[in-house]
Amino acid sequence: xxxxxxxxxxxxxxxxxxxxxxxxxxxxxxxxxxxxxxxxxxxxxxxxxxxxxxxxxxxxxxxxxxxxxxxxxxxxxxxxxxxxxxxxxxxxxxxxxxxxxxxxxxxxxxxxxxxxxxxxxxxxxxxxxxxxxxxxxxxxxxxxxxxxxxxxxxxxxxxxxxxxxxxxxxxxxxxxxxxxxxxxxxxxxxxxxxxxxxxxxxxxxxxxxxxxxxxxxxxxxxxxxxxxxxxxxxxxxxxxxxxxxxxxxxxxxxxxxxxxxxxxxxxxxxxxxxxxxxxxxxxxxxxxxxxxxxxxxxxxxxxxxxxxxxxxxxxxxxxxxxxxxxxxxxxxxxxxxxxxx
Amino acid sequence: xxxxxxxxxxxxxxxxxxxxxxxxxxxxxxxxxxxxxxxxxxxxxxxxxxxxxxxxxxxxxxxxxxxxxxxxxxxxxxxxxxxxxxxxxxxxxxxxxxxxxxxxxxxxxxxxxxxxxxxxxxxxxxxxxxxxxxxxxxxxxxxxxxxxxxxxxxxxxxxxxxxxxxxxxxxxxxxxxxxxxxxxxxxxxxxxxxxxxxxxxxxxxxxxxxxxxxxxxxxxxxxxxxxxxxxxxxxxxxxxxxxxxxxxxxxxxxxxxxxxxxxxxxxxxxxxxxxxxxxxxxxxxxxxxxxxxxxxxxxxxxxxxxxxxxxxxxxxxxxxxxxxxxxxxxxxxxxxxxxxx
DNA sequence: ATGAAAGCGCTAACAA
DNA sequence: TTGTTAGCGCTTTCAT
Numbered sequence: 170x171x172x173x174x175x176x177x178x179x180x181x182x183x184x185x186x187x188x189x190x191x192x193x194x195x196x197x198x199x200x201x202x203x204x205x206x207x208x209x210x211x212x213x214x215x216x217x218x219x220x221x222x223x224x225x226x227x228x229x230x231x232x233x234x235x236x237x238x239x240x241x242x243x244x245x246x247x248x249x250x251x252x253x254x255x256x257x258x259x260x261x262x263x264x265x266x267x268x269x270x271x272x273x274x275x276x277x278x279x280x281x282x283x284x285x286x287x288x289x290x291x292x293x294x295x296x297x298x299x300x301x302x303x304x305x306x307x308x309x310x311x312x313x314x315x316x317x318x319x320x321x322x323x324x325x326x327x328x329x330x331x332x333x334x335x336x337x338x339x340x341x342x343x344x345x346x347x348x349x350x351x352x353x354x355x356x357x358x359x360x361x362x363x364x365x366x367x368x369x370x371x372x373x374x375x376x377x378x379x380x381x382x383x384x385x386x387x388x389x390x391x392x393x394x395x396x397x398x399x400x401x402x403x404x405x406x407x408x409x410x411x412x413x414x415x416x417x418x419x420x421x422x423x424x425x426x427x428x429x430x431x432x433x434x435x436x437x438x439x440x441x442x443x444x445x446x447x448x449x450x451x452x453x454x455x456x457x458x459x460x461x462x463x464x465x466x467x468x469x470x471x472x473x474x475x476x477x478x479x480x481x482x483x484x485x486x487x488x489x490x491x492x493x494x495x496x497x498x499x500x501x502x503x504x505x506x507x508x509x510x
Numbered sequence: 511x512x513x514x515x516x517x518x519x520x521x522x523x524x525x526x527x528x529x530x531x532x533x534x535x536x537x538x539x540x541x542x543x544x545x546x547x548x549x550x551x552x553x554x555x556x557x558x559x560x561x562x563x564x565x566x567x568x569x570x571x572x573x574x575x576x577x578x579x580x581x582x583x584x585x586x587x588x589x590x591x592x593x594x595x596x597x598x599x600x601x602x603x604x605x606x607x608x609x610x611x612x613x614x615x616x617x618x619x620x621x622x623x624x625x626x627x628x629x630x631x632x633x634x635x636x637x638x639x640x641x642x643x644x645x646x647x648x649x650x651x652x653x654x655x656x657x658x659x660x661x662x663x664x665x666x667x668x669x670x671x672x673x674x675x676x677x678x679x680x681x682x683x684x685x686x687x688x689x690x691x692x693x694x695x696x697x698x699x700x701x702x703x704x705x706x707x708x709x710x711x712x713x714x715x716x717x718x719x720x721x722x723x724x725x726x727x728x729x730x731x732x733x734x735x736x737x738x739x740x741x742x743x744x745x746x747x748x749x750x751x752x753x754x755x756x757x758x759x760x761x762x763x764x765x766x767x768x769x770x771x772x773x774x775x776x777x778x779x780x781x782x783x784x785x786x787x788x789x790x791x792x793x794x795x796x797x798x799x800x801x802x803x804x805x806x807x808x809x810x811x812x813x814x815x816x817x818x819x820x821x822x823x824x825x826x827x828x829x830x831x832x833x834x835x836x837x838x839x840x841x842x843x844x845x846x847x848x849x850x851x
Numbered sequence: 852a853t854g855a856a857a858g859c860g861c862t863a864a865c866a867a
Numbered sequence: 868t869t870g871t872t873a874g875c876g877c878t879t880t881c882a883t
Contacts, residue, residue: 220860561876
């Protein structure tokens with residue numbers, strides 16, 4: 170259907186190697202360059218990157234497996250890195266595994282069959298088993314947000330412990346002592362860190378974390394709703410609430426509205442999200458923001474240096490990058506109603 | 511690096527054709543099937559779809575070009591269709607063109623070079639020029655949300671006129687007469703339709719649309735903020751506001767909050783978005799919801815029938831699908847403060 | 852059912 | 868600089 174370099178060769182009377190050389194930026198006699206360009210235009214020739222890929226063993230594609238595309242954090246990161254990848258000629262194949270381990274495994278295998286040059290993964294399964302095949306094939310792996318042991322790969326993380334700690338300290342400074350949290354139950358890196366930050370902040374104020382104030386929810390809107398309801402049932406004295414995840418933040422807000430609890434009058438609130446989201450609320454939400462754009466760019470930069478860098482860059486030992494979060498100070502943290510306990 | 515069918519052939523003592531036949535579901539003697547499967551496991555063989563693609567001239571990839579991934583409407587549709595495509599073995603390559611015509615053109619060419627089997631586009635440029643190459647290569651094109659003339663392709667749309675009309679009728683029923691709208695200025699299909707719905711609803715109530723109540727904003731958060739500010743400046747008597755786009759809805763809410771205008775006491779409000787978003791607000795927002803999941807599934811189904819359907823399905827004349835929107839009835843539409851004009 | 856061989860569109864080594 | 872040729876990993880006739 171479409172024209173091939175053979176067609177160009179025939180039309181120009183030149184050999185294949187000359188055309189190929191031209192296409193790859195090699196030196197071609199001026200006279201021939203003109204001829205080739207005319208033929209390309211004439212035949213609407215566009216290079217076939219699939220054929221090139223089979224020959225060079227480089228597909229110029231990057232695979233990405235994430236738990237939910239429908240998740241601002243993921244979508245923002247992808248937007249940012251896809252841009253960088255495309256600029257360098259790489260297409261991005263994104264698989265949304267719906268936070269399902271089996272689907273994640275399948276997606277990874279699927280992308281391997283597509284021979285992606287590198288893989289970016291925000292892993293649900295942290296055994297690393299499904300990524301081994303990329304490791305043995307020498308294809309770079311970049312992890313986002315979650316660590317995996319025994320796997321040679323770079324990682325891009327957020328200082329979740331500090332993020333949570335700072336938010337809780339804000340509450341404590343205002344006089345709150347009964348601070349609820351809906352934590353992520355999974356044994357993954359950011360989940361543990363966030364809970365750790367919560368506990369550390371409390372201990373700095375000489376408080377021991379209370380089990381009943383810590384409740385668990387999967388990182389979905391539904392998880393946020395159910396988590397809040399559970400917390401509300403068990404802790405009538407809770408004066409502040411922290412939600413360390415964007416989707417659950419949305420869920421908790423839904424549940425809080427359903428119960429008609431006024432924020433921050435009856436309950437102070439801090440969650441995860443971005444600034445625009447925070448400002449759309451009245452009063453504006455106090456939210457921890459994640460530098461998604463930076464994360465995406467760092468993922469791309471790291472991947473590209475593994476793929477196209479100098480030998481020294483390629484062989485550099487695995488490196489972890491860690492970004493600090495921001496805090497958008499809205500108006501949802503007030504003093505508790507009864508400071509006199 | 512990775513094993514090839516040659517390795518399998520050597521290990522089993524069989525010919526290439528037999529292995530290939532096995533991989534493609536052909537008949538293989540039981541004894542050989544066992545041998546092949548053992549070798550595959552032994553060598554960690556995974557089929558190389560790039561090589562297969564160059565041979566079959568089918569890359570098993572679908573290209574998608576959208577104006578913004580960071581846009582719930584787009585992200586939800588992609589999530590839904592990517593799922594369907596992957597189930598059938600197709601990977602999805604998404605390019606976010608940042609609502610930039612030049613970048614869209616480049617993305618389309620980029621994906622053509624990757625030889626995607628079909629292209630899904632929510633076009634920024636509605637000239638259709640950039641899609642012609644897919645048309646002549648016989649690769650199916652599916653348009654989302656916006657029409658293009660003189661292009662043989664299917665389209666999946668939303669009944670925007672009705673959506674807008676219904677929202678405006680809600681306002682009118684409550685007694686509102688000064689209803690503002692922040693419209694999309696572009697001359698594209700859904701933009702025009704939404705404005706048309708606005709006007710139709712007013713005329714049904716014997717009202718002539720007032721120019722000063724119609725303001726324009728590009729479909730971004732910033733556009734929503736600026737649009738509202740302009741409207742607010744020019745129309746102090748406005749009692750209701752309709753925003754026919756999700757991003758601008760967020761922007762308008764931000765601007766409204768900044769001015770401290772209480773909703774719905776001083777201003778009734780309706781916008782675009784999804785139910786979870788609506789319920790997170792207090793009071794819950796009245797929003798028009800779009801059936802993104804259905805849209806995504808329809809895109810995939812239509813594409814797959816063009817790609818793998820019977821000859822009759824492949825040659826069926828272009829078809830437009832149109833979905834109805836929903837209306838989530840929140841509590842942001844109240845009676846205007848001064849019904850007695 | 853299986854094997855031999857050609858070829859998809861391209862790159863790369865070698866010669867000229 | 869350019870042309871010839873081989874071959875990337877696979878599928879696909881065509882024999883057998």
